[in-house]
Amino acid sequence: MITQKAQAESGIAALNESAFDDLIRSSIEPVLVEFASPGGSNVQAPHTLEFVESVVHGFAKVARVHFAEQPALAARFDVNYETFAFFKHGVVVSRHLAPVPASHLTAEAVALA
Numbered sequence: 739m740i741t742q743k744a745q746a747e748s749g750i751a752a753l754n755e756s757a758f759d760d761l762i763r764s765s766i767e768p769v770l771v772e773f774a775s776p777g778g779s780n781v782q783a784p785h786t787l788e789f790v791e792s793v794v795h796g797f798a799k800v801a802r803v804h805f806a807e808q809p810a811l812a813a814r815f816d817v818n819y820e821t822f823a824f825f826k827h828g829v830v831v832s833r834h835l836a837p838v839p840a841s842h843l844t845a846e847a848v849a850l851a
Contacts, residue, residue, distance in 0.1 A: 750791055751801045755811050761801060762825050768850035769799045769825045770843060772836075773817040775806065782820055782836040790843045798847040826850055 753761065753771075762769055772787050791800040805812035812818065820836035824846060832846065 750787055753801050753803050753808075755808055758801070758803060758808075758811055761799065763828045765799055765825075767798050768831070768847060769801060770794070770847055771823050771825065772800075772802045773805045773812065773815065773821040773823065774802050775804075775820050782838065783840075786838075786840045786843070789840050790847065793844045794847040794851075797851040824850055 751757065751761070758771070762771075770787075770790065772782070787800060787802060794800065803811050805817050815821075815823065815830070821833060822836065822838050822843060823833045824831050831850065834842075
């Protein structure tokens with residue numbers, strides 16, 4: 739289930755574990771997930787993910803997991819620092835510790851589509 743925070747985050751879903759699994763398994767498009775720190779992005783520029791989503795909308799999906807609120811997901815993907823991960827067909831295909839330039843994330847999303 740997508741949390742209520744999704745409504746306030748510019749169309750970027752803030753996922754719990756169940757919604758995360760559903761999205762990653764069912765998406766035919768690549769999925770970029772930001773594993774964000776509590777209270778938002780402290781390392782990454784605050785609107786990077788929103789910018790990337792606006793560029794890749796339609797050929798890649800973008801979501802956010804607040805890793806302190808979702809400790810099982812954080813443990814599953816060994817996340818304890820702000821991280822971006824691309825998933826394709828349910829599998830992690832790349833992973834980057836923040837900060838990451840928006841241009842890099844956008845280019846990778848396009849390449850994976």
